[in-house]
Amino acid sequence: MGRDYHTIRLRRRPWWAWLLAALWLLLMVAGVQTAVASGCESEYRAAAVSWVLVAALLLVGGVAWWQAGRAA
Amino acid sequence: MDRKNKRVSRRGLLKTAGAAAGGVPLAVPALVTGPEPAGRNIHQRPWWVRTVERPTLGETNSDFQRFGGASIFALYRDLKVQREGEAALKAERAANRRHTAEWIRQKKPGFGLRDRQLMEAGWTVMRSARPGEGLLAWTRVRVQTPAELGVDRYAASPQEMANTVKAAARFYGAGAAGIAPMNEKYVNLRQGGKDIVFEDVDAPAVGEQKFVIPRKMKWVVAIAVPMDLDLIRRAPTALGEGATTLGYSQCAFVVGTLAEFIRGLGYQAIPSVNDTAQSVPFAVDAGLGEMSRLNRLITPAFGPAVRLCKVFTDMPMACDKPVDFGVVEFCKRCKKCAEECPSGALSFDDEPSFRVRGPWNNPGHKAWYEDSYRCFQHWQEVTTDCGICFAVCPYTKAAKAWVHRFVKAAASVAPPADRFFRAMDNVFGYGRQHAPEKWWSEDQPPFGLDSEQVRGG
Numbered sequence: 001m002g003r004d005y006h007t008i009r010l011r012r013r014p015w016w017a018w019l020l021a022a023l024w025l026l027l028m029v030a031g032v033q034t035a036v037a038s039g040c041e042s043e044y045r046a047a048a049v050s051w052v053l054v055a056a057l058l059l060v061g062g063v064a065w066w067q068a069g070r071a072a
Numbered sequence: 073m074d075r076k077n078k079r080v081s082r083r084g085l086l087k088t089a090g091a092a093a094g095g096v097p098l099a100v101p102a103l104v105t106g107p108e109p110a111g112r113n114i115h116q117r118p119w120w121v122r123t124v125e126r127p128t129l130g131e132t133n134s135d136f137q138r139f140g141g142a143s144i145f146a147l148y149r150d151l152k153v154q155r156e157g158e159a160a161l162k163a164e165r166a167a168n169r170r171h172t173a174e175w176i177r178q179k180k181p182g183f184g185l186r187d188r189q190l191m192e193a194g195w196t197v198m199r200s201a202r203p204g205e206g207l208l209a210w211t212r213v214r215v216q217t218p219a220e221l222g223v224d225r226y227a228a229s230p231q232e233m234a235n236t237v238k239a240a241a242r243f244y245g246a247g248a249a250g251i252a253p254m255n256e257k258y259v260n261l262r263q264g265g266k267d268i269v270f271e272d273v274d275a276p277a278v279g280e281q282k283f284v285i286p287r288k289m290k291w292v293v294a295i296a297v298p299m300d301l302d303l304i305r306r307a308p309t310a311l312g313e314g315a316t317t318l319g320y321s322q323c324a325f326v327v328g329t330l331a332e333f334i335r336g337l338g339y340q341a342i343p344s345v346n347d348t349a350q351s352v353p354f355a356v357d358a359g360l361g362e363m364s365r366l367n368r369l370i371t372p373a374f375g376p377a378v379r380l381c382k383v384f385t386d387m388p389m390a391c392d393k394p395v396d397f398g399v400v401e402f403c404k405r406c407k408k409c410a411e412e413c414p415s416g417a418l419s420f421d422d423e424p425s426f427r428v429r430g431p432w433n434n435p436g437h438k439a440w441y442e443d444s445y446r447c448f449q450h451w452q453e454v455t456t457d458c459g460i461c462f463a464v465c466p467y468t469k470a471a472k473a474w475v476h477r478f479v480k481a482a483a484s485v486a487p488p489a490d491r492f493f494r495a496m497d498n499v500f501g502y503g504r505q506h507a508p509e510k511w512w513s514e515d516q517p518p519f520g521l522d523s524e525q526v527r528g529g
Contacts, residue, residue, distance in 0.1 A: 034473045
């Protein structure tokens with residue numbers, strides 16, 4: 001007979017993980033703002049470089065999230 | 073505390089928190105734009121711009137004297153004849169005229185008829201004024217004096233007087249204004265074939281033989297007028313030069329109207345653009361910016377992309393102090409302007425020195441002196457002024473992207489990061505020429521100025 005309940009395990013993240021997440025978010029916001037504003041300033045290469053950095057940062061964040069999930 | 077009171081207390085807490093959160097957007101502007109306490113300088117700069125007792129660059133020695141006042145154009149002409157002969161000068165001028173016409177006919181981007189005439193017409197206001205005449209009159213033009221109105225002249229604390237003049241300067245179009253003490257050594261010896269002298273008289277005068285500045289004029293309102301960044305990015309073209317010509321006309325307008333305002337308050341005022349005295353040292357003393365490798369001023373908000381002008385007055389005002397926001401240290405490591413200068417006119421020296429490069433430099437102060445002869449020779453080749461050094465300077469940035477403010481602040485407090493910022497400036501492609509022809513189809517703000525940037529000036 002199967003169990004009629006689920007067990008939810010809440011894993012406490014270390015303080016530095018929150019710090020890294022906050023830093024990542026800050027860099028993402030700054031990157032997107034720079035990309036958009038550079039476009040408005042007609043600095044198209046700066047905008048392109050900023051979008052590439054944002055994409056790279058998004059990828060790094062995604063991989064880190066996935067790795068952290070697997071480790072848990 | 074009973075249970076009911078506890079519940080009320082919790083609700084009260086939530087209400088307080090909600091009110092606080094809702095009040096933040098209201099409270100913050102109130103803090104920023106609230107009434108000015110008496111005695112406070114209204115020209116507040118970003119936190120990373122420090123005031124200092126002495127300028128970061130410009131140390132003088134015993135050789136430092138009043139500049140002769142010879143026009144740089146006249147000096148170039150004389151040197152050209154001296155070095156290469158009269159025929160070379162004539163050939164250069166003929167080539168200039170020929171290229172101008174050819175490029176108009178060929179519709180060369182940035183050098184077409186509309187580009188050139190936009191630039192030429194930009195001079196209109198400036199060319200209608202001469203030192204001592206018109207907008208640059210040394211005495212009252214039309215404004216009624218307090219005596220004519222039957223009232224006392226304006227009087228307040230020195231700081232309030234300074235704030236009043238700075239507010240008026242911004243109103244007339246200054247990007248930044250500061251007050252410096254008069255320094256007679258910054259005033260030219262001659263202009264227009266006349267001497268410029270200081271005398272113990274009540275009012276300025278323009279005579280047959282001399283310009284007379286009253287000794288009681290002990291204050292100088294130094295003004296920076298921001299240039300159109302979108303045009304500077306098109307340098308070196310006729311279109312790009314429009315930023316310069318319009319800048320000069322705006323300067324004439326600002327100092328002319330400000331001088332009339334000061335006269336209307338009951339004081340004497342002499343407006344000046346590039347005439348009469350050196351604008352840069354007054355601007356440095358007034359805290360508008362720092363001297364740089366360009367041998368020009370770099371301001372926190374507009375970088376080097378400003379035209380400078382000033383008003384001499386006997387209106388007592390609180391003086392500002394020079395500023396330091398890391399420009400000299402940045403220039404030591406950057407050298408982008410010197411590398412990009414097509415004529416090799418800018419110094420590659422690591423440190424500024426007292427070594428002048430020619431008679432166009434006023435000796436006796438430490439600087440990165442430029443070779444104006446080479447610079448002007450290049451102007452003849454491109455048929456307009458150049459401005460590449462202004463365009464490529466990492467401090468020449470619009471204000472929309474937050475990252476620029478971050479970099480300026482970081483360069484101010486952490487000079488070891490300067491080389492990294494310089495490298496990133498190249499990676500992000502700043503300083504590259506923008507397509508001139510596109511300017512005509514872009515939606516331009518008035519005077520090409522980003523309002524966020526002007527507010528931060």
